[in-house]
Amino acid sequence: xxxxxxxxxxxxxxxxxxxxxxxxxxxxxxxxxxxxxxxxxxxxxxxxxxxxxxxxxxxxxxxxxxxxxxxxxxxxxxxxxxxxxxxxxxxxxxxxxxxxxxxxxxxxxxxxxxxxxxxxxxxxxxxxxxxxxxxxxxxxxxxxxxxxxxxxxxxxxxxxxxxxxxxxxxxxxxxxxxxxxxxxxxxxxxxxxxxxxxxxxxxxxxxxxxxxxxxxxxxxxxxxxxxxxxxxxxxxxxxxxxxxxxxxxxxxxxxxxxxxxxxxxxxxxxxxxxxxxxxxxxxxxxxxxxxxxxxxxxxxxxxxxxxxxxxxxxxxxxxxxxxxxxxxxxxxxxxxxxxxxxxxxxxxxxxxxxxxxxxxxxxxxxxxxxxxxxxxxxxxxxxxxxxxxxxxxxxxxxxxxxxxxxxxxxxxxxxxxxxxxxxxxxxxxxxxxxxxxxxxxxxxxxxxxxxxxxxxxxxxxxxxxxxxxxxxxxxxxxxxxxxxxxxxxxxxxxxxxxxxxxxxxxxxxxxxxxxxxxxxxxxxxxxxxxxxxxxxxxxxxxxxxxxxxxxxxxxxxxxxxxxxxxxxxxxxxxxxxxxxxxxxxxxxxxxxxxxxxxxxxxxxxxxxxxx
Numbered sequence: 055x056x057x058x059x060x061x062x063x064x065x066x067x068x069x070x071x072x073x074x075x076x077x078x079x080x081x082x083x084x085x086x087x088x089x090x091x092x093x094x095x096x097x098x099x100x101x102x103x104x105x106x107x108x109x110x111x112x113x114x115x116x117x118x119x120x121x122x123x124x125x126x127x128x129x130x131x132x133x134x135x136x137x138x139x140x141x142x143x144x145x146x147x148x149x150x151x152x153x154x155x156x157x158x159x160x161x162x163x164x165x166x167x168x169x170x171x172x173x174x175x176x177x178x179x180x181x182x183x184x185x186x187x188x189x190x191x192x193x194x195x196x197x198x199x200x201x202x203x204x205x206x207x208x209x210x211x212x213x214x215x216x217x218x219x220x221x222x223x224x225x226x227x228x229x230x231x232x233x234x235x236x237x238x239x240x241x242x243x244x245x246x247x248x249x250x251x252x253x254x255x256x257x258x259x260x261x262x263x264x265x266x267x268x269x270x271x272x273x274x275x276x277x278x279x280x281x282x283x284x285x286x287x288x289x290x291x292x293x294x295x296x297x298x299x300x301x302x303x304x305x306x307x308x309x310x311x312x313x314x315x316x317x318x319x320x321x322x323x324x325x326x327x328x329x330x331x332x333x334x335x336x337x338x339x340x341x342x343x344x345x346x347x348x349x350x351x352x353x354x355x356x357x358x359x360x361x362x363x364x365x366x367x368x369x370x371x372x373x374x375x376x377x378x379x380x381x382x383x384x385x386x387x388x389x390x391x392x393x394x395x396x397x398x399x400x401x402x403x404x405x406x407x408x409x410x411x412x413x414x415x416x417x418x419x420x421x422x423x424x425x426x427x428x429x430x431x432x433x434x435x436x437x438x439x440x441x442x443x444x445x446x447x448x449x450x451x452x453x454x455x456x457x458x459x460x461x462x463x464x465x466x467x468x469x470x471x472x473x474x475x476x477x478x479x480x481x482x483x484x485x486x487x488x489x490x491x492x493x494x495x496x497x498x499x500x501x502x503x504x505x506x507x508x509x510x511x512x513x514x515x516x517x518x519x520x521x522x523x524x525x526x527x528x529x530x531x532x533x534x535x536x537x538x539x540x541x542x543x544x545x546x547x548x549x550x551x552x553x554x555x556x557x558x559x560x561x562x563x564x565x566x567x568x569x570x571x572x573x574x575x576x577x578x579x580x581x582x583x584x585x586x587x588x589x590x591x592x593x594x595x596x597x598x599x600x601x602x603x604x605x606x607x608x609x610x611x612x613x614x615x616x617x618x619x620x621x622x623x624x625x626x627x628x629x630x631x632x633x634x635x636x637x638x639x640x641x642x643x644x645x646x647x648x649x650x651x652x653x654x655x656x657x658x659x660x661x662x663x664x665x
Contacts, residue, residue, distance in 0.1 A: 123249075212250075248264055572591075639661055645657060
């Protein structure tokens with residue numbers, strides 16, 4: 055009995071005792087050990103798998119490049135090609151035309167023989183950096199100086215070389231095949247194979263010419279796509295400059311590889327792997343393509359490796375689960391004395407939420423729950439007293455104030471007063487007074503006009519224009535407004551007074567501090583049976599924290615919580631409009647916001663199409 059009394063005096067003692075038993079469970083420690091061991095096993099298996107896969111993919115790439123090299127040898131040392139190059143300086147005009155046909159036929163035959171029609175885009179012979187023969191798509195610029203191109207200047211210092219990726223800016227126009235192709239524009243990048251051509255002259259040979267073959271990277275996509283689909287890896291191939299000539303994400307082709315990945319290359323070892331952190335931990339494997347300066351990369355999310363060995367993972371989880379079950383059973387026995395009175399107190403609180411203020415909590419026990427029950431009963435009694443003595447009195451006071459305020463407002467008197475002000479402006483030739491008075495009168499009439507909550511879009515637009523008329527008097531026509539709304543949309547129905555609060559936010563929080571070129575644009579369109587109204591400004595925009603805070607407040611019951619956010623009042627107006635739309639049409643409608651610092655803000659209102 056003394057032990058029970060000891061625990062009944064403090065919930066904290068009960069909780070500490072239960073947590074102590076859970077923490078001491080030796081099976082948890084065993085489970086963590088097995089978990090760490092399984093990660094090491096998975097890592098080793100994945101490294102071995104990636105190494106084999108890289109070698110297989112690299113072999114296919116090497117085979118293609120070898121075929122390109124064989125094709126270049128067959129062209130360069132073809133007897134007809136050797137002959138026309140040997141006698142190049144002695145050719146007549148007619149002979150040059152004939153030799154160009156011979157070169158073109160030879161290249162076409164080789165293309166057909168090796169099956170490269172789809173990939174080879176141009177084959178040409180250079181002498182002193184100038185093209186003398188060309189076969190391929192487009193027309194080569196024979197005045198183009200290849201010696202000024204970095205990749206060619208590097209290539210002529212080698213007997214043969216695969217160049218970094220480059221553009222074919224020496225071709226006069228893009229071939230029609232590429233124009234009609236559905237491949238991304240980046241696929242128009244090319245890699246060239248440059249080979250020095252030796253002319254056989256008896257016992258000697260001279261090297262005056264360079265044979266160059268351009269092929270695009272479509273072939274690389276075909277080679278590596280099966281590996282991407284099979285392994286789910288990120289594949290990359292880079293050239294000697296670190297530029298990406300192939301990527302499983304086509305949009306990255308042409309960019310330079312991340313410096314963190316590039317730095318792991320070990321020139322002394324052509325193959326290897328490393329675990330690096332690029333936003334998240336990654337397993338990066340690499341392999342050099344023989345005969346080139348190209349490197350082949352495989353990048354895989356390290357966390358993904360953990361989920362691939364189901365057996366070890368399930369075994370680890372089973373051990374951990376069993377330990378939790380044992381600890382949970384012990385904790386239930388100890389905590390049962392805690393949960394029961396708390397559940398009773400919770401049920402009483404739910405009754406209070408439903409409006410039943412006559413409930414009371416039982417005063418069993420001498421621990422903290424007993425103290426809470428007593429405090430709960432005192433709170434309910436005090437709440438009843440406040441409602442009877444204070445709350446009802448304040449409601450009556452507010453109602454009296456509202457009635458007095460309404461009695462003071464005579465709409466006809468305000469209309470006549472504003473008309474009088476406008477007339478005085480007209481007589482005194484002060485156009486600004488006339489504009490402000492007339493616009494304010496129209497806005498006031500529209501705001502209190504008893505036409506229900508649904509109005510035409512045209513009425514909302516006119517209300518916004520009246521507001522902008524007043525604003526431009528204040529800002530001396532600084533703010534330019536544009537309305538792009540089709541006539542047939544002006545007769546659609548919308549909620550009343552949902553555009554002007556958004557436009558007001560755009561003026562005071564976006565355009566007010568902008569010195570010039572302040573533009574406010576209102577657009578409307580019907581998409582999938584929804585009316586989308588966009589209010590866009592080119593003001594100063596808002597930072598990500600304020601934007602996040604406003605978006606969060608739209609989807610929750612609170613307003614902006616960040617006191618440092620300068621758009622706090624702006625968020626209240628936007629949320630009121632957002633809540634009205636959702637209460638009228640449902641959760642799938644409302645307001646969406648986009649904003650960037652220095653660019654501006656776009657607010658999109660989405661409501662159903664109503665005629």
